[in-house]
Amino acid sequence: MCGRFSLTVTPDEVRETFGLVELEGFPARYNIAPTQPILVVVSSDRREPGSNLPERQAVLVRWGFLPGWVKDPRDFPLLINARSETAIGKASFRAAMRHRRVLVPASGFYEWHRPDKESGEASQAYWIRPRHGRIVAFAGLMETWSSADGSEVDTGAILTVSANRTIGRIHDRMPVVIKPEDYTRWLDCKSGEPRDVADLMVPAEEDFFEAVPVSNLVNKVANTGPEIQEPVGNSLPPAKAPVGKTDGGQLSLF
Incomplete structure (x- = not known):
């Protein structure tokens, strides 16, 4: 899953990366949490000057998805993530998958490795960032x-996928990453059916992210400074041993 992330680059970097016509200034955010406003990029109805491509705009939405048919948000779970494997057919996300796909700019995300209780080990937080150091x-x-009463709230969720082997050492899910060359196809909800972008909802390459152990400062939403990304070590948990069959047909962990 993705329960915390950050966006610490400048507004100009976001504008240039996503080809936005305009973007208001915003501060660096090191610990973005559910129910807070998040920046998303959408495809607008206007066309770029001298091009047939639609303009892209940045809007703020509440991180916590609410389907239009929900009567009372207090009686509905907080949906910060959507599983990419089932989002196309799931009632909560079906309409948005068809009509309202967006991009969520980020500098990286946080995840927690939680060992088995029997191990006696404490949970460890990781700051997971793209190795190239730019926006994802x-x-x-x-x-x-x-x-x-007629009031409206824009809401959003981040799609997740089964983790690659690297991130799988920490957690079994990770956010879906859309490559720059696929931005237009992902955002095209007028001519692109959900099945046409299903191939984009896959784990990132093994070497795309690096995971940095950080302190438990990130656990508290009130901690919003750069100190929460300070490394406290340099090791990942051991890789999980694959389950396979031996020559004798018996299951083996080796």
Whole structure:
């Protein structure tokens, strides 16, 4: 899953990376948490000057997806993530997968390795960032929820996929990463069906991210400074041993 992430680059970097016409300034955010506003990139109805490509715009949404049919948010779970394997057919996300796919700019995300209770080991937080050090785009979904009094709230979720082997040493899920050359195809909800972008919802390459152990400062939402990304070690948990069959047909951990 993805329960915390950061966006610490400048607004100009975001604007240039995603080809935005304009973008208001915003501060570096080191510990973005559920229910907080997050920046997402959407495809607009306007066309780029001298091009047939739609303009891209940045909007703020509440991180916590609310389908339009929800009557009372208090009676509905907080959906910060959507499983890419089932989002196309799941009632909560079906309409957004077809009509409101977005990109979520990020500098990286946090994940926790939680050992078995029997081990007696404490949980370890990791700051997981792209090795190239630039912006990464998570695949996201957006929905506008309307209350009975007519007020509206834009909401969003981040799509996740089974983790690659590297991240799988920490957690079994990771955000879906959309490559720059696929931004237009992911955002094209007018001519692109969900099945046409299913091939984009795959784990990132093994060497795309690096995981940095950090302190438990990140656990508290109130901690929002760069100190939460300070390394406290340089090791990952051991890789999980694959389960296979021996020559004798018996299951083996080796």
